Amino acid sequence: MxxxxxxxxxxxxxxxxxxxxxxxxxxxxxxxxxxxxxxxxxxxxxxxxxxxxxxxxxxxxxxxxxxxxxxxxxxxxxxxxxxxxxxxxxxxxxxxxxxxxxxxxxxxxxxxxxxxxxxxxxxxxxxxxxxxxxxxxxxxxxxxxxxxxxxxxxxxxxxxxxxxxxxxxxxxxxxxxxxxxxxxxxxxxxxxxxxxxxxxxxxxxxxxxxxxGTFAEEREGEKIVYGIRKPLRSFDPVWGNLHTFAALWRESVSASGWRAKLGVWLAPPAGWAVERDSGFDAAGFTRHASPVSSRLRWYVAAHYLLTTLFLMHLMSVFRELTLVSQGFYALVIVAGVQSMAALNEGRSWAFRGEQLRLLVLAAAFAAAPDWFGFVAPDGMKPLVVVLLLGSAAWLERDDMRSPAGVAA
Ligand SMILES: [Zn+2]
Ligand SMILES: [Zn+2]
Known part of the structure; x- marks a missing residue:
């Protein structure tokens, strides 16, 4: 690691x-x-x-x-x-x-x-x-x-x-x-x-x-459109991991007979009989875009960095922690990941959810004698708490809540 x-x-x-x-x-x-x-x-x-x-x-x-x-x-x-x-x-x-x-x-x-x-x-x-x-x-x-x-x-x-x-x-x-x-x-x-x-x-x-026999050279005159033909259209990483499993599960449940049910999981992604590799409309493709303001996107990027710091810390102390502490720290990280996803997606509860997360984080950091083995040096604790509470207050600004393209 x-x-x-x-x-x-x-x-x-x-x-x-x-x-x-x-x-x-x-x-x-x-x-x-x-x-x-x-x-x-x-x-x-x-x-x-x-x-x-x-x-x-x-x-x-x-x-x-x-x-x-x-x-x-x-x-x-x-x-x-x-x-x-x-x-x-x-x-x-x-x-x-x-x-x-x-x-x-x-x-x-x-x-x-x-x-x-x-x-x-x-x-x-x-x-x-x-x-x-x-x-x-x-x-x-x-x-x-x-x-x-x-x-x-x-x-x-x-x-x-x-x-x-x-x-x-x-x-x-x-x-x-x-x-x-x-x-x-x-x-x-x-x-x-x-x-x-x-x-x-x-x-x-x-x-x-x-x-x-699977090589193709990049073509000079044809711009590549990146992504998948059944687009994810989501900024949620957990859903990103599960969406195709969910679709296959639904397909498998509605198939009749165990052969067909099993076949769903073993079929090629384009289906057994579907004619492949034809008809993609590159000109008609539009990328999925987040509906939120650019200020909020930067907020999300900044808090992603905090999540990364947590991840790096967990990596470095993983073997010294008990299984319960490992699991708890992982939950702290996943909560951050999912809160950022909700903000990116523009969910109605995302702001309150993120503020709650910040308050819990600030309280835990302030109250715990150490943060999963990390003892904060003098002065760091209040600084971190102020930054977290400041973030929660920052989310109240109007330009954080305006939709994409409105804020600077
Ligand atoms: Zn790749
Ligand atoms: Zn691949």
Whole structure:
């Protein structure tokens, strides 16, 4: 978990730099409500990872490695690391391809595609449920004997590699586009245009797509429309994780016979018989927009940062906390995530809900002798309480409550 503690400030800094460059170039690459939703989805995924990766996934990998490995591969050999990198990427290609070809996997992976923007924050828009489904694709690596330390490092490298390719600001890169996953060929993967559907699944190497017939080159004359064809139309990260599962569940319940019910979960997302890849109207597409004032969006962005601080703190003290404290801290974070979502969505109860959250937070911070092991230095406590109560009062301003486009 420690590498993530270093990565998170780097993510936020590079996102700020990308947004600044895009703004200078006059390109609409970011929307605050969309970006915050992406980042909050990243928060939920990290929370889920903290509770599950340590407990379940590491355990499964270790058990298979100990019980069933075919060979004893040395940790200190460069060849083992290279083999692990390539073999992991191969498994990742197939996991990702099936994510797009089987409904139950798509219901989880759809999260990553639900943004209608394409920027570095989109990279962090990750599903909280992938962990439950994806581990099985990597079991062969334990069987061939990739040592656990190598495996988990390589999986982190593969994940972090995919961060930088989520940008519109880097153009084509020549021969690199033919070998590696790059911004150009991953943009195609996120497109809704007909030629983009089910293309470019690679994680680090685009060679797999070339080999297995799923590669498409980015077209110069056709602007890519990002997102999914059954749009999420929500800034709620929990709903973002569940919406396709909910749709499949409804479909499955109304299907008659167990074959049909099961078939719903195993069908391709476009259906068994539907003709695919045709008729997308790029010109008629409009992005989902938050109905709230820009001042409120900035408020949400600022409080997202506070949520991130909490997440980083939880990551750093996770193992020292009891399960009850871990769960309680996670609830504090999820409450922040959902309150920001309600504000972004313009829900009628969102302001009162957020003020209540701030009051409870301020009272808890003031009253508790320590904040999950963190003892505030002199003077910090009153400052934090004033900031939280000030935020609650700030929400009373008229220009926070006016709809989008009215406030400055
Ligand atoms: Zn995908
Ligand atoms: Zn992506």
């Amino acid at each position: 420690k590498p993530m503690l270093i990565a998170m400030p780097v993510f936020l800094l590079t996102i700020a730099i990308e947004a600044w460059i895009a703004r200078r170039k006059g390109r609409a690459v970011y929307d605050i409500a969309d970006a915050v939703t992406s980042l909050q989805l990243g928060v939920l995924q990290q929370l889920m990872g903290m509770f599950l990766v340590g407990a379940a996934w590491v355990g499964i990998y270790l058990a298979v490695y100990k019980g069933f490995r075919a060979a004893e591969l040395p940790v200190d050999s460069a060849w083992v690391w290279l083999l692990a990198l390539i073999a992991y990427d191969f498994c990742a290609y197939w996991a990702h391809r099936l994510d797009h070809e089987v409904n139950i996997l798509w219901a989880s992976h759809v999260v990553h595609h639900s943004s209608e923007y394409y920027n570095l924050s989109t990279a962090l828009r990750q599903s909280s449920t992938t962990l439950f489904l994806h581990w099985v694709f990597y079991i062969p690596l334990a069987v061939i004997g990739i040592p656990p330390a190598v495996f988990f490092t390589v999986s982190l490298i593969n994940l972090l590699y995919q961060y930088w390719v989520h940008t519109e600001l880097v153009g084509k890169l020549g021969w690199l586009d033919r070998v590696l996953v790059t911004p150009s060929n991953h943009r195609v993967h996120h497109g809704q245009n007909d030629y983009c559907i089910d293309r470019n699944y690679g994680g680090m190497l685009i060679l797999w797509d070339r080999l297995f």
